Amino acid sequence: MKKKVAVIGAGFSGLSAAAYLAKAGYDVHVFEKHIQPGGRARQFSTPEGFRFDMGPSWYWMPDIIESFFSDFGHSAADFFELVSLNPQFEMIFNSGKISVPEPYEDLKQLFERIEVGAGRKLDKFMQAAKFKYEVGMRDFVNKPCHSWLEFASPKIARSAFKLDLLSSFRAYVAKYFKDERLRTLMEFPVIFLGASPKDIPALYSLMNYGGYALGTYYPKGGFFQLVQAMQQVAEKQGANFHFGHSVEALNIENKAVSSITVNGENREFDLIVASADYHHIESLLPQGLRNYDDAYWKSRTFAPSSLIYYLGMKSTISNLIHHTLFFEHNLDDHIDCIYGEKKWPQNPLFYACCPSKTDSQLAPSDGENLFLLMPLATGIADDEETREEYLIHMLKRLEKHTGTKNLYEQISYKRSYCVSDFMNDYNAYGGNAYGLANTLKQTAVWKPKVRNKKVHNLFYTGQLTVPGPGVPPSIISGKIVAKEAIELYHKSSAHEEVI
Structure with missing residues (x-):
């Protein structure tokens, strides 16, 4: 019997x-509290x-996602169409914007300029x-x-020094670039890992390669296409x-x-x-059978939560692309509000995703699908009045960037x-929103x-254990x-050969 x-x-x-x-022959039953x-x-x-994707919107490391499908004799292309975004995204500063091109040679020229x-x-x-x-x-x-x-293989041992596990990502970037905008551009991907660049190991420059060099993609129909494809693969296995x-x-x-x-x-x-x-699963166990007590979880550094707005707009928004990052204010000030003072930021950074610029399925032809995300400290109060205050703040900065008036209306x-x-x-x-921060003391066996x-x-599996936060790691x-x-x-x- 299975x-x-x-x-x-x-x-x-x-x-x-x-x-x-x-695939290994188990009788598998997946229980999900939501209806999808x-x-x-x-x-x-x-x-x-x-139509709104509720969470992930950056399709990075396409080779890692592709390897999942290839393990089952498929390709991502069997389930959905991937669009390569060019420009990949824009980053807004007080001094102007940087538009990140898809071809790597164009990116080099941008840096040189x-x-x-x-x-x-x-x-x-x-x-x-x-x-x-x-x-x-x-x-x-x-x-x-x-x-x-587990890491005592000759290959990993030979690679240990080059992996920069003990170097700060911020200090590592500073060795290469002096311009603050370029440093911010290179530091941005590790924000997904849930900590300040000064607290993230330089190992994670691999994120820059997985994003900027391999490209930023979008699955037509929304990120949920990947979810549905993985469900279909699992169901085909039984x-x-x-x-x-x-x-x-x-x-x-x-x-x-x-x-x-x-x-x-x-x-x-x-x-x-x-x-x-x-932590929730452990709360279903008697205390003596849990891996970790409450003191352990309180001592962990968690990745941020987020304020998200899903907005359906009556009209299109000019001068806005698929991904836009608003970095007009100091990154460290915002990060301190997340990990230090744990309060709502005074001058927040935020992210705007407008997938209807790429995919007409997601909004009426005369409208726009707009997703706004602002990283926040975990555990803080989030009443509707405060949420609305920050929505208005973000929309005003969008208006300034795009030249569009009265977005709220x-x-x-x-x-x-x-x-x-x-x-x-x-x-x-x-x-x-993103699990545990990938600080050095919360990496690998820690x-x-x-x-x-x-x-x-x-x-246990997922973003709170190895290898960490993000879609490919999950x-x-x-x-x-x-x-x-x-x-x-x-x-x-x-059975050992099935994976």
């Missing part, structure tokens, strides 16, 4: 784990004709970043991180999905989960893979999403473990956990 597996949560890591486990898959990457439509010699230095930076990407994303991040001995099903309890017998309570009903399983919030649909929504919808610890040390058939996380489960429960070579 081993029965329950996957809790249908985010990217859960979809990935479900696909690999089903995707977790933070869900999508919704409005009566006004708008801003700072003499910067084009040549960009080559050196990207050569090093490519090395880190190839080692990091193919060898480093695919480890379950039970022990540092995985079963149960939407609108909340896991309310983990029932323990003899130091194993014997059953889970779903919508008030007990269902027996041999193996549990938790893709939901790590052009809103035909409006929905906000903030700290308390992340808590309510995803049981996210502190309302975090991240929460993928296996429960006291409940032998309980595994997909990799699902694969890591599936492999761990297969090696634990099926030692035969036939």
Whole structure:
């Protein structure tokens, strides 16, 4: 009889784990509290004709995503069309804007125009970043991180110095570029990792290669196309999905989960893979069976939460492209409000995504789909009045950039999403949006473990464990956990070769 597996949560890591486990011959059941898959990457439509992706919007590291599909005999192109964005994005400063071109040679010329010699230095930076990407994303991040001995291979040992694990990303960038705008441009990708560039290891210059060198893409129909494609892959392997099903309890017998309570009903399983919030899953266990206590979670550095607005506009917005970053104010001041004082920022940085510039399916022909995101501290109060105040602030800066007037009056649909929504919808610890920050002390074996040390058939996957936050790392996380489960429960070579 097939081993029965329950996957809790249908985010990217859960979809990935479900696909690999089903391929290995398990009877896989995915339980998702929402009525659709995707977790933070869900999508919704409005009566006004708008369709909004709720979360991820940057399709970076396409090779990592492609490798998931190739493991199942597919290509991303079998499911959706990828559009290469050119320009990739714009970054707005008080002194003007930088428009990042898609061809790398054009990017070099842009750097050279801003700072003499910067084009040549960009080559050196990207050569090093490519090395880190190839080692990091193919060898480093695919480890379950039970022990540092996993990294004791000759290849990783030879590469250790070049990986710059002990260098600050900010100091590393400063060695190459003097112009503040170029430094900000190069520091921007690591903000996705949830900490100040001065606290992120220089290893993560691999993000610059994964974004700027490999390009920024958009899946036609929205990021939810990737979610649906991964669900289809998992279902083709035999995985079963149960939407609108909340896991309310983990029932323990003899130091194993014997059953889970779903919508008030007990269902027996041999193996549990938790893709939901790590802390929340642990709260379903007796304290003595948890990997980590409350003091541990309080001591962690979490990536930011966010204030998000989904706006349907009555008219098109000129002089706005798909991705725009508003960096007119000091980055460190905003970061201090997130990690230091934990308060709403006075002069915030924010991000505007207008996917209807690329995809006409997402808004009426005379309208615009606008997504605004401002990083915030976790755990802060987020009443509607405060949210609205920052919406007006962001729209005024959009008006200044685009030359468009009265944007607020052009809103035909409006929905906000903030700290308390992340808590309510995803049981996210502190309302975090991106998991744990990838600081050095929260990297690799110092991240929460993928296996429960006291409940032998309980595994964890997702952005709160290895390899960390982001869509490609979450997909990799699902694969890591599936492999761990297969090696634990099926030692035969036939099962070991499926991944």
